[in-house]
Amino acid sequence: xxxxxxxxxxxxxxxxxxxxxxxxxxxxxxxxxxxxxxxxxxxxxxxxxxxxxxxxxxxxxxxxxxxxxxxxxxxxxxxxxxxxxxxxxxxxxxxxxxxxxxxxxxxxxxxxxxxxxxxxxxxxxxxxxxxxxxxxxxxxxxxxxxxxxxxxxxxxxxxxxxxxxxxxxxxxxxxxxxxxxxxxxxxxxxxxxxxxxxxxxxxxxxxxxxxxxxxxxxxxxxxxxxxxxxxxxxxxxxxxxxxxxxxxxxxxxxxxxxxxxxxxxxxxxxxxxxxxxxxxx
Numbered sequence: 696x697x698x699x700x701x702x703x704x705x706x707x708x709x710x711x712x713x714x715x716x717x718x719x720x721x722x723x724x725x726x727x728x729x730x731x732x733x734x735x736x737x738x739x740x741x742x743x744x745x746x747x748x749x750x751x752x753x754x755x756x757x758x759x760x761x762x763x764x765x766x767x768x769x770x771x772x773x774x775x776x777x778x779x780x781x782x783x784x785x786x787x788x789x790x791x792x793x794x795x796x797x798x799x800x801x802x803x804x805x806x807x808x809x810x811x812x813x814x815x816x817x818x819x820x821x822x823x824x825x826x827x828x829x830x831x832x833x834x835x836x837x838x839x840x841x842x843x844x845x846x847x848x849x850x851x852x853x854x855x856x857x858x859x860x861x862x863x864x865x866x867x868x869x870x871x872x873x874x875x876x877x878x879x880x881x882x883x884x885x886x887x888x889x890x891x892x893x894x895x896x897x898x899x900x901x902x903x904x905x906x907x908x909x910x911x912x913x914x915x916x917x918x919x920x921x922x923x924x925x926x927x928x929x930x931x932x933x934x935x936x937x938x939x940x941x942x943x944x945x946x947x948x949x950x951x952x953x954x955x956x957x958x959x960x961x962x963x964x965x966x967x968x969x970x971x972x973x974x975x976x
Contacts, residue, residue: 705758705761705762706725706726706727707724708722708723710723710802712792712796712799713795715787715788716784719772719774719775719792720772720773721750721770721771722754722771723769723771723803724767724769725766725768725769726766726768730804732805732806733766734809735805735809735811735838735969736768737767737768737770737811737812737841738769738770738792738812738813739753739772739812740774740789740814740817741814742814742817743817743818744846744871744875745782745820745876745878746776746777746878747776753771760959760962767966768804768805770796770803777878781879781880781882782885782891783890783891785817786824786825790828790829796810797834797835809838809839811837811838811841812840813841814841814843815843815844816846819841819844819845820845823845826902826903826905827890827896827898830901830902838903839966840904841908842905842907842922843958844909844910844919845919846918847892847893847894847918847919848894848918849879849880849891850892851869851872853918853921855916855917855918868913868914872914894922894925899928900929900931902929903931904969905926905931905933906961906962907920907934907936908938909936910938910940911938911939911940934965936957936961
C-alpha cells in the first residue's frame, strides 16, 4: 500500500521476516520514490507492554520518520507476545529480525552499511537488549540504538514510577507496566537478567551510540534517564532528551507521544549524525 506524509510520497510494503521460531509480520516504510538503495536501515519494535500491540501501534509515527526530508528506510517488525510465549521469546525474535535483515538487504532496498535498532516502551526494551545481544553474539553490528520512553526496570523502583502512581493521569501507565511485567516475566528470577532488565546490567561497554527520549510526565522517565547515565559512564556515546509534558487522552497511547514534532526532529538529527559507515559482521 502507499501513503503520503506532508506531501511526500511514501511506499509501505507488508512482508514476512524470520523470527526465532517462525515467520513474523513486518512492514517496510520507504520515503524514496526513486527506489535508490539506502545506506541506513532502522529496525523498529512496537509498544504494548510485551503482552499486546501490533504493527499499527506506531504506524503514524513511522510514516513521519520514513517520510519528510530524511527519507529513512524503516522496517517495523512484530514479535512473539508474552501471552503466547513469555521471556525470552520476544528478544530472541528481535535479534533474529536483525540477522534476517542483514541477510536480505536486496529485498529491503538497503546497502547494508548502517543498521539502527529502535523502539517505543516495551519495543525500546527489545531494542536496548538487541544492542546487548548483538555485542555478546558477535553481530550483527549496529550503528545506533533509539530508545523512546523505554521500559527498562521490571522492579519499577524509580522515583518517577513511584511518585507518578499518585497522579490520576499517569496511574494507568504505572499499573499497566506492572501487569505487563507479570505477563512477560512469570519467572521471578528472570527479572534480574540483563536481557530482561537492561538497567540492571553491569556490562554496558562496547555498545552502539544511543538516543534516549524520556518524557517529563512519564512514569518511565527516571529509568530512561538512569540508563542514559549508565551508558555514558560506560563510554557509550549517548544523547538524552527529555520531552516536555504532553498529557494523552489515553494514558496507554505511548506512540502518540512519540509522534510529536520534537521527537521526530531529535531522531532525524541522531540518524543524520551516524555518517560513519559500519561494516556488518
